Ligand SMILES: Nc1nc2c(ncn2[C@@H]2O[C@H](COP(=O)(O)OP(=O)(O)O)[C@@H](O)[C@H]2O)c(=O)[nH]1
């Protein structure tokens with residue numbers, strides 16, 4: 001095997017504050033997550049938030065993956081671009097019970113994909129909650145094919161791995177998702 005074939009694949013997890021990015025990385029990582037949390041400087045509904053990135057690693061489908069969770073606040077948008085440089089794929093998370101965040105989620109997605117054409121999936125978290133948007137309806141909202149939007153409980157390792165497996169499958173296949 002060549003060195004390139006063994007190089008870890010970089011995947012990025014982005015989305016608004018509270019979407020489940022840190023949770024997703026923590027659920028998936030097989031090594032202790034390096035997190036860069038700080039006290040929130042503005043009222044975002046929680047005391048701590050990610051200011052640089054969350055980093056985790058895992059082995060999936062014969063690949064070593066490096067997972068980078070971005071901050072959710074717009075003032076860190078430069079980090080979205082930095083982290084997506086050279087990424088194989090992007091998971092854009094949005095909490096399915098926070099429709100007030102959908103517009104922001106879409107603007108993050110557009111910000112990133114207009115600068116870096118990275119294949120992506122949208123993950124609609126909190127599917128374990130009672131009042132949550134169906135991924136098919138979120139797909140409609142985002143104007144994306146249903147197959148590009150998946151529901152998950154970000155605290156569930158099986159569901160979280162399924163999302164990544166699906167992204168990997170599509171990015172490594174001859175006809176990747178449009179990004
Ligand atoms: N029940 C449930 N809770 C979730 C899910 N995803 C995230 N959470 C919770 O939502 C809160 C915000 O998640 P966090 O990962 O900090 O969001 P981030 O701001 O995107 O990093 C935390 O309390 C998580 O435990 C999910 O799919 N289901």
Ligand SMILES: [Mg+2]
Pocket residue numbers: 021022023049050
């Ligand atoms: Mg976070």
